[in-house]
Amino acid sequence: MGNVRVLIVDDHRLFRSGVRAELGESIEVIGEAEDVESAVKTIAELQPDVVLLDVHMPGGGGQEVLRRVLGSGSQVRFLALSVSDAAEDVIGVIRGGARGYVTKTISGRELTDAIRRVAEGDAVFSPRLAGFVLDAFASTEAPPIDPELDSLTQREREVLRLIARGYAYKEIAKELFISVKTVETHVSSVLRKLQLSNRHELSRWATARRLV
Amino acid sequence: MRRAAGTCDDDGVMADRQTSRGPAADKTSNDAAPATSGGTDLLRLIRPVEGRLVAGVAQGVADQLRLDPVVLRLAFVLLTVLDGIGAVAYAALWMFTPRAPYEGREPGRDWSQIAAYGAIALALMALGWLTGASAGGIGAWPIAVGGIGSLILWQQADPDRRRRWMDSTVGQARKNWVRTIAGLVLVVVGAIGFLALNDELGKAQPGFVFTLVVVGGVALIAAPWLAGLWKELQRERRERIRQEERAEFAAHVHDSVLHTLTLIQRNAQDSREVMRLARSQERELRNWLYQPKQDADASVAAAVRRVAAEEEDAHGVPIEVVCVGDCPLTPELSAMMQAARQAMVNAAKYSGSPAVSVYAEVEPGEVTVFVRDRGVGFDMSEVPEDRMGIRQSIIGRMERNGGSARVRTELGEGTEVMLTMKLESS
Numbered sequence: 065m066g067n068v069r070v071l072i073v074d075d076h077r078l079f080r081s082g083v084r085a086e087l088g089e090s091i092e093v094i095g096e097a098e099d100v101e102s103a104v105k106t107i108a109e110l111q112p113d114v115v116l117l118d119v120h121m122p123g124g125g126g127q128e129v130l131r132r133v134l135g136s137g138s139q140v141r142f143l144a145l146s147v148s149d150a151a152e153d154v155i156g157v158i159r160g161g162a163r164g165y166v167t168k169t170i171s172g173r174e175l176t177d178a179i180r181r182v183a184e185g186d187a188v189f190s191p192r193l194a195g196f197v198l199d200a201f202a203s204t205e206a207p208p209i210d211p212e213l214d215s216l217t218q219r220e221r222e223v224l225r226l227i228a229r230g231y232a233y234k235e236i237a238k239e240l241f242i243s244v245k246t247v248e249t250h251v252s253s254v255l256r257k258l259q260l261s262n263r264h265e266l267s268r269w270a271t272a273r274r275l276v
Numbered sequence: 277m278r279r280a281a282g283t284c285d286d287d288g289v290m291a292d293r294q295t296s297r298g299p300a301a302d303k304t305s306n307d308a309a310p311a312t313s314g315g316t317d318l319l320r321l322i323r324p325v326e327g328r329l330v331a332g333v334a335q336g337v338a339d340q341l342r343l344d345p346v347v348l349r350l351a352f353v354l355l356t357v358l359d360g361i362g363a364v365a366y367a368a369l370w371m372f373t374p375r376a377p378y379e380g381r382e383p384g385r386d387w388s389q390i391a392a393y394g395a396i397a398l399a400l401m402a403l404g405w406l407t408g409a410s411a412g413g414i415g416a417w418p419i420a421v422g423g424i425g426s427l428i429l430w431q432q433a434d435p436d437r438r439r440r441w442m443d444s445t446v447g448q449a450r451k452n453w454v455r456t457i458a459g460l461v462l463v464v465v466g467a468i469g470f471l472a473l474n475d476e477l478g479k480a481q482p483g484f485v486f487t488l489v490v491v492g493g494v495a496l497i498a499a500p501w502l503a504g505l506w507k508e509l510q511r512e513r514r515e516r517i518r519q520e521e522r523a524e525f526a527a528h529v530h531d532s533v534l535h536t537l538t539l540i541q542r543n544a545q546d547s548r549e550v551m552r553l554a555r556s557q558e559r560e561l562r563n564w565l566y567q568p569k570q571d572a573d574a575s576v577a578a579a580v581r582r583v584a585a586e587e588e589d590a591h592g593v594p595i596e597v598v599c600v601g602d603c604p605l606t607p608e609l610s611a612m613m614q615a616a617r618q619a620m621v622n623a624a625k626y627s628g629s630p631a632v633s634v635y636a637e638v639e640p641g642e643v644t645v646f647v648r649d650r651g652v653g654f655d656m657s658e659v660p661e662d663r664m665g666i667r668q669s670i671i672g673r674m675e676r677n678g679g680s681a682r683v684r685t686e687l688g689e690g691t692e693v694m695l696t697m698k699l700e701s702s
Contacts, residue, residue, distance in 0.1 A: 149562065169594075191633060195598035198637070202601060228598045229646045229692070230633025 067092040068183040071112040073103040073129065074145070075121045079168070083116065083145075086172030091179055103129045107140055113183045117162065119146035119153050130160035143182045145170075151196050158258055164188025186248045187255035194227035197258060216254065223250045323370070325378040329390050332376070333369045353393055357400040360420030367423040418473060422466020428459030532560055552592040559585055576609055576643060577602040580636045583617045591624035594631045601638035603699070609643060611677040612697045618669040619647035619693040627651025627691060642698045650690040656683060670695075 070093050072080050080096050087093065095110050097103040100123035107115060107129075115133075119126040126144055133140060144162040146153060154165050163182045166175065167190060178188040189197070201216050216224070219240075226236045233251075237244045321340050323332035334352060338345035355362025471477045536557040543549040577599040584595040605613075616634070623632045629651030636645045666683060670693060674681040679697035 191596060191598050191635070195600050195635070199600045225635075225637070228600070228637075229635040230596065230648050 068179055069094045069110075069113045070116060070179060071095045071097065071103075071106060071110060071114075072116045073097045073121070073126075074116070074118040075099060076118075079118075083175070086175065087179070088173065088176035091176055100124050100128050100132075104132050107133050107138070108136075112140060114179050115140055115142045116179070117142050117144050117157070119144055119148055119157055126157050126162070127160045130157065130162060134161045141182050141185070143178060143188060145175075149192055154193055154196055155200065155258075158193070158255070161259065163255065165193045166190050167192070181248075185252075187251045189224070189227050189251055189254075191228045191230055194224040197254060198224050198228065216257070220250050220254050223247055224254060227251075321369075321373050322376045323373050324376045326383055329385055329393070330366075331370045333366055333373065336373060336376075337369065349393055350396070353397045354400065356420070357397055357404060363420035364423045367420075367427040371427055418466045418469030420466075421469060422463050425459045425462025425464075425466060428455055428462065528564060532564075533557060548592045551594075552589060555592075555594055556585070556589050559588075574605060575602050576605055576613075576636060576638055579605055579610075579613045580616065580634060580645065583613055584620060584634050587617060587620040587624055591621070593624040593629070595620060595624065595634055596631060597634045597636070599636045599638075603638045603643070608677045608679065608697055611673055612643065612645065612679060612695055615670045615673045615681060615695055616645045616647060616693075618665060618673075619695070622665055622693075623647055623649035623651065623691065627653070629690060640699075642696055644697075645695040646692060647695075648690065648692040653685045653687045653689045653691050655687060656685060 068091050070087070070091055072083055072093060073096070074080050074083075075098050077098070080098075084093050084096075094112055095106050097106045099121055103115075103117075103121075115129075117126045117129060121129075126142075126146075130142060133142075142157075142162040144154075144157040144165045145168055146157075146165070147168045148154075149167060158165060163185075164178060164187055166178055166188060170178070170190075181188050197216075198221065222240060223236055226239060231239065233244050233247045236247050240247075321336055323336045324339070325332060327345075328335050329349065334348040335345045337343075338348045341348075352362040352366050355365065468477070471480050536553050540550050540553050543553065580599060581597050584597045588595045603609075616636075620632060620634065623629060627649040629649035631650075633648045634646065635648075636643070670683070671681045674695055674697070677697070679695065681696075682694045683691065684694070685691040
């Protein structure tokens with residue numbers, strides 16, 4: 065796989081240039097956008113592989129960009145990047161269609177990894193996101209409406225728990241005696257459940273617990 | 277620099293004090309003014325909450341006159357039965373007498389006493405009707421009915437009471453409408469009853485039409501102006517709330533964020549200290565923005581967060597905390613928190629890892645805490661017997677409290693401490 069073409073969407077110029085400088089060789093930043101309007105336009109024009117999307121922006125924020133771009137049938141992949149760790153925001157953008165969520169304190173190397181992973185179609189979970197998912201799926205007492213979508217398998221739970229403990233995918237693979245590819249499959253499957261499960265508890269849980 | 281910070285601080289404190297003093301000062305002056313102007317020892321007529329039967333009027337008047345409230349209650353009942361004037365007097369006193377301030381949950385009313393007085397009233401009424409004694413007094417009844425109606429309407433003007441009603445849920449809002457309509461109906465019934473009793477109803481008919489036309493015309497003329505006034509009032513109210521919020525926000529930013537930024541500038545050459553200040557300010561701001569008030573002495577998640585925050589501050593190494601689930605803190609779990617603290621101290625102090633991950637999970641049967649670093653690691657067998665950190669403070673402490681601790685480490689691979697504590701009752 066060649067260079068990954070990335071578009072940075074963030075309303076802070078300083079932050080955009082900081083990310084640009086930090087990203088590794090294999091990432092090519094093909095453009096920047098600073099609000100919802102320009103983001104939607106630039107994405108349609110440039111067709112990047114991955115969009116680095118800020119959650120809080122004037123004009124509706126990252127969720128609005130997701131709604132408009134993915135709503136028009138585009139296949140562009142999004143990685144959400146934010147200073148906020150509020151459950152509402154995290155669960156909100158993931159359910160809006162982002163394939164991962166990392167916080168802005170992430171190191172350049174880790175961000176490069178995350179972008180490559182999203183470009184390859186996998187999901188990226190930060191420890192905190194993994195914690196949110198475990199909490200959200202565990203806190204529901206009502207019987208699942210759709211058992212396939214509304215609950216996690218034992219293996220998925222184990223993988224999420226290790227992510228929450230700060231393990232990298234490679235370390236998880238070693239710990240569970242499975243391949244990195246299998247770890248990625250589990251995480252992608254959790255992402256799918258998170259996005260498609262229509263149990264209301266997920267959103268309600270997120271709003272009820274404005275945890276950091 | 278120092279001086280600037282000093283003066284700023286003073287401003288902040290002043291602003292704080294002013295905002296906090298505002299409402300309280302208003303209240304005290306409101307309460308105090310009539311009392312002081314009324315003289316020195318004169319008791320003000322107030323309606324006590326404790327011991328009231330309906331609104332505390334009889335109780336209040338009895339306190340004022342140093343009589344037994346029973347006497348006054350009977351007097352009100354008798355006057356009501358005779359010609360309704362008792363109810364009117366009661367309603368008037370209810371309207372104009374302030375309620376005694378009362379903290380906490382209001383005590384319920386003694387319904388058996390209310391029933392007793394009701395029975396007395398009914399008996400007296402029956403007696404009066406049978407003997408024909410009170411037939412002449414019926415003239416005041418419409419006034420009594422109208423008085424009760426206007427009482428209900430007036431109650432809504434009492435800002436305190438309205439706040440109490442508005443505070444609650446949507447169901448309360450509907451109750452408010454019911455109240456208003458009930459009040460209106462009673463007033464109208466009272467007025468018509470008054471006219472009917474005095475045989476004025478027929479004569480009043482043309483007057484009614486005339487009044488309706490005039491009132492309708494005035495309403496049409498005044499409506500746009502009133503609507504504008506209402507909107508303006510609402511806008512002002514919103515603006516005031518916004519300003520108060522902004523003032524609170526500014527006070528907070530001033531006290532914490534600006535202060536930290538000043539400290540960072542003064543410590544610019546010490547990157548570790550800068551990092552520590554930035555992290556601790558970030559955490560504080562996040563808590564303030566997003567987190568519900570949590571008592572760190574009450575729950576596992578809050579305790580883990582607090583311990584991590586304290587050690588992060590003490591050692592300048594970022595500690596990332598992820599919590600899943602929560603439960604109240606027991607003595608055993610408090611011991612576990614101390615063990616977790618020791619594990620964090622070790623990771624932050626000796627491992628050389630740039631960051632520490634803490635994961636706490638509360639499951640129905642047990643609580644698990646993981647503390648992980650990616651530092652130098654060590655060889656467990658090489659740890660001298662007298663090193664208290666791991667053996668005593670972590671493993672020993674967990675075992676003494678019925679839990680267990682496992683340490684996984686390898687040279688160059690980092691360290692992970694896993695603490696487990698079973699929960700009893702669940």
